[in-house]
Amino acid sequence: MTQFSFPPRSSRGAVLGFTWAQIxxxxxxxxxxxxxxxxxxxxxxxxxxxxxxxAVLLFVLALVRLRGRRITEWVPVIAGALVQRATGQDxxxxxxFADGGVERHMDLPGPAAGYAWxxxxxxxxxxxxxxxxxRREKTVTAALACSGANFILADRDDQSxxxxxxxxxxxxxxSEFADAGLVRWSVTSRxxxxxxxxxxxxxxxxxxxxxxxxxxxxAEVTAAGSAMAQRHDIHLVCVFDIARMSGQIAEAGGTDxxxxxxxxxxxxxxxASVAEAGVSTHGWLTPRRYAAVLRTQWDxxxxxxxxxxxxxxxxxxxxxxxxxxxxxxxxxxxxxxxxWSRTLWVAQMPRQPVGSTWLTPLYTRTTCxxxxxxxxxxxxxELANLASRRDQVARAGDAATKTKLRLVRTARxxxxxxxxxxxxxEQAHGHVRYRYALLxxxxxxxxxxxxxxxxxVKRILSRAxxxxxxxxxxxxxxxxxGALPLARGLxxxxxxxx
Numbered sequence: 001m002t003q004f005s006f007p008p009r010s011s012r013g014a015v016l017g018f019t020w021a022q023i024x025x026x027x028x029x030x031x032x033x034x035x036x037x038x039x040x041x042x043x044x045x046x047x048x049x050x051x052x053x054x055a056v057l058l059f060v061l062a063l064v065r066l067r068g069r070r071i072t073e074w075v076p077v078i079a080g081a082l083v084q085r086a087t088g089q090d091x092x093x094x095x096x097f098a099d100g101g102v103e104r105h106m107d108l109p110g111p112a113a114g115y116a117w118x119x120x121x122x123x124x125x126x127x128x129x130x131x132x133x134x135r136r137e138k139t140v141t142a143a144l145a146c147s148g149a150n151f152i153l154a155d156r157d158d159q160s161x162x163x164x165x166x167x168x169x170x171x172x173x174x175s176e177f178a179d180a181g182l183v184r185w186s187v188t189s190r191x192x193x194x195x196x197x198x199x200x201x202x203x204x205x206x207x208x209x210x211x212x213x214x215x216x217x218x219a220e221v222t223a224a225g226s227a228m229a230q231r232h233d234i235h236l237v238c239v240f241d242i243a244r245m246s247g248q249i250a251e252a253g254g255t256d257x258x259x260x261x262x263x264x265x266x267x268x269x270x271x272a273s274v275a276e277a278g279v280s281t282h283g284w285l286t287p288r289r290y291a292a293v294l295r296t297q298w299d300x301x302x303x304x305x306x307x308x309x310x311x312x313x314x315x316x317x318x319x320x321x322x323x324x325x326x327x328x329x330x331x332x333x334x335x336x337x338x339x340w341s342r343t344l345w346v347a348q349m350p351r352q353p354v355g356s357t358w359l360t361p362l363y364t365r366t367t368c369x370x371x372x373x374x375x376x377x378x379x380x381x382e383l384a385n386l387a388s389r390r391d392q393v394a395r396a397g398d399a400a401t402k403t404k405l406r407l408v409r410t411a412r413x414x415x416x417x418x419x420x421x422x423x424x425x426e427q428a429h430g431h432v433r434y435r436y437a438l439l440x441x442x443x444x445x446x447x448x449x450x451x452x453x454x455x456x457v458k459r460i461l462s463r464a465x466x467x468x469x470x471x472x473x474x475x476x477x478x479x480x481x482g483a484l485p486l487a488r489g490l491x492x493x494x495x496x497x498x
Contacts, residue, residue: 005089005263008389010026010253012111012297012422015222016326022062022063022070023062023190025058025059025061025062026059026063027057028058029054029055029056029057029058029059029062029066030055032051032054032055033051033052033055035051036048036049036050036052036055037048038481039051043158056058066431067377070358070452077099077472077473078473078476080473080474081473081474082462083326083329085328086190089251090325091325091327091328092109092110092323092325092326093324093325094107094109094322094323094324094325095124106291106319106321106322106418107317107319107322107492108294108321108323109287109323109326109476110324110326110476110477110480111476111477111480111481111488112480112484112486114134114136114486115132115133115134115136115141115187115486116132116134116135117130117131117132117133117287118131118132118133118140118256118259118260119256119257119260120263120264120477121264122264122284123264123268123284125180127283127286128286128287128288129142129264129267129286130142130143130284130285130287130288130289130290130291130318130442131260131263131286131289132149132486133256133259138241138242138243138258139183139210139239139240139242139486140239140240140242140259140263141237141238141239141240141486142238142263142284143188143235143236143237143238143284143285143290143293143485144153144235144236144237144238144267144270144271144274144281144283144284144285145233145234145235145281145282145283145284145285145289145313146234146235146236146274146279146280146281147234147279147280147282148234148278148279149278149280150278150412151356151357151433152360157353159356161166161278162278163190165276165277166277166278167431168277168408169274169276169277169322170271170376170431170432170434171431171432172273173185173270173273173349173378173432174378174432174433174434175271175378175432177238177266177269178378180242180244180245180266181240181245181262181263181266182238182239182240182241182266182270182378183239183240183241184239184375184376184377184378184487184490185236185238185239185375185487186218186236186237186373186374186375186376186485186486186487186489187234187235187236187237187373187374188234188235188237188371188484188485189232189233189234189363189371189372189373190232190233190297190369190370190371190372190483191230191231191232191319191362191363191364191366191369191370191371192230192231192232192303192369196419198419199391205358205407206273207301209337214331220270230363230364230366232363233293235285235485236270236425237485237486237487238267238270238275238487238488240263240266240350244261245249245262245263248262249262250291250491260403265287267284268358271283271284282313287318288316288318289297289313289314289315290318290321290485291316291317291318291319291320291321292306292313292316293314294313294316294321294322294484294485295316295320295321295322296314297314297322297327297371297443297483298322298323298336298337298339299324299336299337299338299447300338300339300443301337301339301445302340303315303338303339304383310478310485315349323336326335328475328476328478331472331473331490332471332472332475333475334448334475334478334479336479338445339369339443339444339445340443340444340445340446340447340450341440341441341442341443341444341450341475341479341483342441342442342450342454342470343439343440343441343470343471343475343478343479343481343482343483344439344441344442344454344457344458344461344468344469344470344471344474345437345438345468345469345470345471345478346416346438346440346461346466346467346468347467347468347469348466349438349466350465350466351465352465354465355463358464359372359461361463362440362457362460362461366456367449367453368442368444368449368450368453368456369442369443369444370440370441370442370453371440371441371443371482371483372438372439372440373400373438373439373440373441373481373482373483373489374436374437374438375436375437375439375481375487375488375490376434376435376436377434377435377436377490378432378433378434379432379434379493381427381435384427384432384433385427387422387433388420388424388427388433390422391420391423391424392420392424395416395417395420398413399417435490435493437481437482437489437490439478439482439489440457440461440468441479441482441483442454443458443483454470457492
């Protein structure tokens with residue numbers, strides 16, 4: 001089986017394993033401690049005690065980690081959650097209870113509230129394409145339905161070839177199409193319990209002779225397998241930056257129709273590149289199909305009804321894509337229509353070589369809905385080179401400092417240094433550097449099922465060498481990024497960090 005490893009997670013802008021923020025906080029703590037000693041020597045015991053307490057607090061903020069994050073990283077999360085609850089923003093009411101009533105084009109809560117449907121017709125003049133326009137972020141989003149051949153049963157050479165083809169696709173998306181306006185993309189794959197038992201429905205609809213022994217045997221098998229039946233929906237979501245395409249949009253007229261025309265012109269090339277990588281494509285989602293994907297994420301109980309509504313892919317009225325009600329429950333749960341969800345962030349990718357099927361257990365043996373979303377953003381070549389040079393300088397300075405101070409270097413630090421050199425070599429050979437985030441959203445009908453499946457997901461990721469962190473205090477944002485095919489979940493690039 002093909003083996004590969006992820007680069008270790010490194011602390012950018014770090015010295016001796018500590019970030020500049022940590023070093024600054026520790027220095028401030030030392031200064032406060034010195035002030036406390038001087039106050040104590042001067043006889044001001046109460047003031048000295050307060051200074052020592054402040055110094056200890058600064059040390060704790062700088063060095064202690066809680067549930068995968070530093071204390072300082074929890075401050076904005078806690079503050080945001082408190083403000084959200086104080087202002088009543090932790091609850092949402094849609095449908096007829098929304099501010100705009102049922103006449104609104106589409107109504108989504110929280111981070112997804114800025115999306116609206118952009119009218120778009122494909123080149124054939126009849127097929128509608130579901131484009132989501134976010135005016136504030138100035139982006140347009142489209143989703144391509146995909147499927148693939150069985151990877152586990154393929155031989156080693158076939159697996160290696162597919163991985164090479166996928167790597168080639170990553171370079172194409174991060175170079176050719178990034179220059180054309182593609183700002184980020186995501187692969188969203190959800191494992192859905194097949195409540196409608198599509199195998200049984202297919203057998204009933206296509207069988208010619210229903211009195212035979214063969215038909216009865218197949219009917220019994222499909223009926224018995226309904227409890228464990230699953231289906232996998234895969235979407236490649238592409239987000240285009242309107243600012244990068246401003247010249248083409250201006251030439252086309254500068255209207256919403258011009259934006260749609262420019263984006264539609266790029267979609268066939270992306271679909272063709274995906275197909276060349278050996279991935280089967282089933283067309284860009286229409287507004288009704290896109291709305292069905294969104295709607296069934298908000299209300300999993302709607303999945304069976306949507307599937308039975310048509311023989312083909314499920315469809316829903318576009319303006320009904322959002323939820324009727326949603327709310328943040330406690331610190332780690334998001335409740336929406338007919339489901340409870342919890343999103344986990346894979347903060348650390350596997351630290352040891354893993355097989356190419358290391359994520360397979362997440363898609364199997366589940367009675368709940370699991371959505372795995374990998375969001376990736378190509379880094380511009382100039383910024384990638386600067387980041388690579390910065391990382392190498394930081395590692396070299398760290399090694400020189402430790403040698404001078406006669407400090408021991410750990411195996412993890414050596415591995416991170418090798419990873420930095422490997423990334424630089426790959427960039428020198430023309431490979432695109434990416435920023436990425438991997439999120440796993442578990443959705444269940446009851447809180448008990450949610451807790452059980454969350455534990456199962458964490459065990460699976462732990463066995464693969466991953467560190468999975470529940471997005472405490474950010475479950476509404478986590479659901480929008482991890483469960484919905486919108487390619488969200490990455491912070492904007494600031495300065496020359498990549």
